[in-house]
Amino acid sequence: MTEKLLARAGAVRVAGVVAAALGLVTVLLPWAYGKTALDNMTYFFGPSFLQLCYAILLLVALVALAAKWFRGRLGRFAKAVAWADTAKAAGLGAAGYALACLVAIAVQNGGLVMIEPGGWAAFGLALVTGGAALVLPGSAKPTLGKLKSPPWVQILAIAAAMAVVLFAAAYELNRADIEDFLVFGCFAVAVVVVGRAAGLFGWLSLAAANNRRVLSLAAFAVAFAFPFTQNGSDANMSVANQVLIFAATAMGLNIVVGLVGLLDMGYIAFLGAGAFTAAVLSKSAFATLSVDLPFPVTVLISGVVASLLGLLIGTPTLRVSGDYLAIVTLAFGEIFRITMNNLDGVDGPNITNGSNGVPAIPNLDFFGFNLGQVHHFLGVDLGRQSNYYWLLLVVIAVVIVVFSNLAHSRIGRGWVAIREDELAAEAMGVNTFALKLLAFAGGAFLAGMAGSVKAYRDTAVSPDQFVFLESAFLLAAVVLGGMGTIGGVLIGATLLKLLPEKLRFFEDYRLLLFGALMVLMMRFRPEGIVADERRQLEFHDADEELAEEVEEDLVSHHSLLNPETDRGAVA
Amino acid sequence: MSAPVFASGATKPGGERGVLLEARDVTMRFGGLTAVKQVSLQVHDGEIVGLIGPNGAGKTTFFNCLTGLYKPTSGQVTLRGDVLPPKPRDVVKAGVARTFQNIRLFHNMTAMENVMVGTYCRTKANVIDAIFRLPRHRREEKASTARAGELLAFVGLADKANTLSRNLPYGDQRRLEIARALATDPSLLLLDEPTAGMNPNETRDAEDLIFRIRDLGLAILVIEHDMRFIFNLCDRVLCLVQGEVLIDGTGDEVQNDPRVIEAYLGSPQAEAGD
Ligand SMILES: Nc1ncnc2c1ncn2[C@@H]1O[C@H](COP(=O)(O)OP(=O)(O)OP(=O)(O)O)[C@@H](O)[C@H]1O
Numbered sequence: 060m061t062e063k064l065l066a067r068a069g070a071v072r073v074a075g076v077v078a079a080a081l082g083l084v085t086v087l088l089p090w091a092y093g094k095t096a097l098d099n100m101t102y103f104f105g106p107s108f109l110q111l112c113y114a115i116l117l118l119v120a121l122v123a124l125a126a127k128w129f130r131g132r133l134g135r136f137a138k139a140v141a142w143a144d145t146a147k148a149a150g151l152g153a154a155g156y157a158l159a160c161l162v163a164i165a166v167q168n169g170g171l172v173m174i175e176p177g178g179w180a181a182f183g184l185a186l187v188t189g190g191a192a193l194v195l196p197g198s199a200k201p202t203l204g205k206l207k208s209p210p211w212v213q214i215l216a217i218a219a220a221m222a223v224v225l226f227a228a229a230y231e232l233n234r235a236d237i238e239d240f241l242v243f244g245c246f247a248v249a250v251v252v253v254g255r256a257a258g259l260f261g262w263l264s265l266a267a268a269n270n271r272r273v274l275s276l277a278a279f280a281v282a283f284a285f286p287f288t289q290n291g292s293d294a295n296m297s298v299a300n301q302v303l304i305f306a307a308t309a310m311g312l313n314i315v316v317g318l319v320g321l322l323d324m325g326y327i328a329f330l331g332a333g334a335f336t337a338a339v340l341s342k343s344a345f346a347t348l349s350v351d352l353p354f355p356v357t358v359l360i361s362g363v364v365a366s367l368l369g370l371l372i373g374t375p376t377l378r379v380s381g382d383y384l385a386i387v388t389l390a391f392g393e394i395f396r397i398t399m400n401n402l403d404g405v406d407g408p409n410i411t412n413g414s415n416g417v418p419a420i421p422n423l424d425f426f427g428f429n430l431g432q433v434h435h436f437l438g439v440d441l442g443r444q445s446n447y448y449w450l451l452l453v454v455i456a457v458v459i460v461v462f463s464n465l466a467h468s469r470i471g472r473g474w475v476a477i478r479e480d481e482l483a484a485e486a487m488g489v490n491t492f493a494l495k496l497l498a499f500a501g502g503a504f505l506a507g508m509a510g511s512v513k514a515y516r517d518t519a520v521s522p523d524q525f526v527f528l529e530s531a532f533l534l535a536a537v538v539l540g541g542m543g544t545i546g547g548v549l550i551g552a553t554l555l556k557l558l559p560e561k562l563r564f565f566e567d568y569r570l571l572l573f574g575a576l577m578v579l580m581m582r583f584r585p586e587g588i589v590a591d592e593r594r595q596l597e598f599h600d601a602d603e604e605l606a607e608e609v610e611e612d613l614v615s616h617h618s619l620l621n622p623e624t625d626r627g628a629v630a
Numbered sequence: 631m632s633a634p635v636f637a638s639g640a641t642k643p644g645g646e647r648g649v650l651l652e653a654r655d656v657t658m659r660f661g662g663l664t665a666v667k668q669v670s671l672q673v674h675d676g677e678i679v680g681l682i683g684p685n686g687a688g689k690t691t692f693f694n695c696l697t698g699l700y701k702p703t704s705g706q707v708t709l710r711g712d713v714l715p716p717k718p719r720d721v722v723k724a725g726v727a728r729t730f731q732n733i734r735l736f737h738n739m740t741a742m743e744n745v746m747v748g749t750y751c752r753t754k755a756n757v758i759d760a761i762f763r764l765p766r767h768r769r770e771e772k773a774s775t776a777r778a779g780e781l782l783a784f785v786g787l788a789d790k791a792n793t794l795s796r797n798l799p800y801g802d803q804r805r806l807e808i809a810r811a812l813a814t815d816p817s818l819l820l821l822d823e824p825t826a827g828m829n830p831n832e833t834r835d836a837e838d839l840i841f842r843i844r845d846l847g848l849a850i851l852v853i854e855h856d857m858r859f860i861f862n863l864c865d866r867v868l869c870l871v872q873g874e875v876l877i878d879g880t881g882d883e884v885q886n887d888p889r890v891i892e893a894y895l896g897s898p899q900a901e902a903g904d
Pocket residue numbers: 660663665683684685686687688689690691692731
């Protein structure tokens with residue numbers, strides 16, 4: 060009986076491997092007929108890049124299915140990977156990806172008839188591979204994460220991962236057609252799913268935890284290199300700049316919401332305060348105060364003004380908590396916008412020119428390096444947006460360092476203690492009111508700094524840029540990304556700014572889509588995309604297994620890191 | 631913060647023990663209900679004082695009055711002759727730390743971090759120190775970590791330092807709360823039912839722990855329903871009934887007072903405690 064079962068399992072495995080091998084051949088066939096669809100899938104023996112992506116997924120599935128037959132050293136290594144789950148994810152991922160390609164071809168070239176047999180075969184064979192993997196028994200949890208590896212392997216892996224991220228981001232952003240954009244997005248998601256299934260991410264995140272400095276440097280280097288992938292085009296750089304401004308502001312909100320657990324629904328006011336301060340102080344002909352200050356001083360003043368506003372709002376409102384605080388801060392956000400509208404010389408003193416705001420803010424100029432001009436460097440034209448991008452990169456680096464250093468200090472511990480149990484924190488000697496105020500002021504400072512650069516990048520500041528919807532999006536970026544985390548908030552901010560920008564045809568349904576996304580997130584992953592190890596538990600109360608897992612993680616991280624760079628209150 | 635870990639509250643060498651905490655005619659009213667009525671109490675250096683009484687007698691309310699969580703309707707509390715400040719965090723700073731009847735740990739922080747929060751009021755690193763990782767931050771962080779480690783070892787949780795406090799067994803959570811309170815460097819420790827929910831073994835460990843804390847030079851005021859525990863432990867016992875002090879005396883005096891037995895059981899024949 061069992062022998063029969065085993066024989067049948069063997070047959071299924073062979074079928075899966077054969078299907079995968081045949082599937083690999085289909086990339087040599089054309090998938091589309093007629094017009095060049097999806098970066099040209101119309102050639103015989105000329106696989107396009109997007110076809111190669113399919114091949115990568117299927118190859119992984121093939122190897123994963125065949126891993127059962129590995130022997131010797133390879134076999135021992137193979138034990139650390141959850142091959143069966145990898146095969147499932149890769150096979151089904153390839154099928155899903157192929158399906159996305161077919162749909163895209165049909166949409167672009169007009170109808171299903173434009174799909175060549177090669178395309179159908181690719182989809183069918185991937186489906187067979189995935190199906191075979193699905194039928195075979197699953198595997199135990201991947202232990203790849205616990206595998207020991209020499210430091211140079213870890214560092215190389217981080218560098219490679221970063222290079223892949225840079226390449227993928229550049230490729231994705233340079234897609235002109237929305238179909239290409241979405242299809243490659245599908246591939247990226249499939250890769251992430253496969254990596255998770257194999258336990259690769261567990262291993263990578265451990266490597267990252269062991270080499271924090273290397274990771275930060277690599278991430279920064281990649282971010283720094285990004286403009287060079289744009290061939291002098293400013294379009295994507297402009298989006299990237301919006302993302303960075305948004306992310307810096309969200310990071311400020313992350314202190315208030317993520318660490319201290321206070322709900323602030325009017326946060327955009329602090330970005331606005333910074334932007335208006337910089338605009339009013341700028342050399343624009345419309346600026347009302349126009350002082351000739353070095354830019355770093357302007358940034359500081361903007362931050363200070365924003366944090367003063369934070370104190371102004373915080374002092375009375377922080378006495379209420381929960382829903383009341385949300386409503387009061389929402390009101391303050393609106394009051395800010397309306398006040399900016401009214402400081403027009405009619406209803407009040409003329410500071411902001413009312414609804415016209417301050418236009419024509421001149422470009423920044425650092426020692427003769429004008430940020431408004433195109434510069435030629437390393438054979439690439441770097442436009443205005445690239446210049447501001449690098450400036451914003453400095454700002455976000457500062458913001459991240461401030462956030463992380465504060466979070467891993469006695470102050471950060473105090474903040475998290477307030478979030479966990481405010482009364483107990485007070486009874487243990489934590490000055491809860493002062494710390495909450497500090498969170499308000501500190502977060503506002505970060506947002507204000509971002510605002511000052513925003514003023515110069517946008518060249519104009521007006522009150523209607525700071526509406527409630529923006530505050531809601533900021534909050535969504537923090538919640539969606541992962542409260543209290545750095546990576547999560549960066550990802551959340553990127554998604555929330557990038558998607559609306561790229562999916563312009565969706566414009567009318569943007570809010571609908573966004574609402575649906577939020578509902579789905581809250582239902583299936585309330586802790587956000589990147590979960591703070593600790594917060595994750597709050598949302599999955601009954602999940603004992605998860606609790607143990609997180610604990611193991613914490614223990615291993617603690618023993619691996621040296622105390623100075625150790626993770627303190629939050630990770 | 632560094633050298634002598636538990637410096638405060640040492641017993642005066644020879645001679646009379648000084649009065650550490652004194653509550654005078656503390657009354658706490660909630661609307662029509664008087665939860666604590668004219669309660670006076672003295673705790674001397676290095677003393678373990680028990681506070682007993684039936685459910686709802688006002689013991690926890692009295693603790694809250696001592697620690698600033700409630701502002702007493704009338705009466706005064708002094709520590710070494712100085713009136714205690716009104717805010718809970720200032721009371722902690724003055725040297726009175728407490729645990730809670732229903733454990734109030736920071737659940738999603740590790741045991742280590744919980745204890746380190748206790749050192750908050752004895753450290754001074756400000757925002758600038760933290761952001762720029764200035765020497766003061768690094769020095770304090772090192773000292774706090776070391777101190778928290780010591781305290782965890784002291785209460786027997788050294789191997790649980792990186793466990794989230796929510797995942798600790800009940801008994802360990804109680805001990806962690808004590809460690810967190812000790813981290814505030816108190817001269818008086820208030821324990822609200824430290825053995826509630828513990829098995830006999832754990833109770834014995836808790837007893838031992840409290841003696842060891844006393845030996846460090848702290849005074850302890852402890853609420854408990856377990857009579858054997860109380861009479862083993864305490865130099866003096868105070869019995870509260872319906873907010874009023876029924877009797878304040880040595881363990882033997884209280885143990886043999888028929889009114890105490892009656893307060894608990896309502897009938898003079900039965901035996902006190904469990
Ligand atoms: N905040 C409050 N508002 C109104 N009544 C309160 C409040 N806190 C306590 N009480 C009342 O005061 C009385 C004393 O309560 P307390 O919690 O101090 O009793 P206890 O001696 O600690 O009892 P137990 O042994 O059950 O812990 C009770 O009747 C309680 O209902």
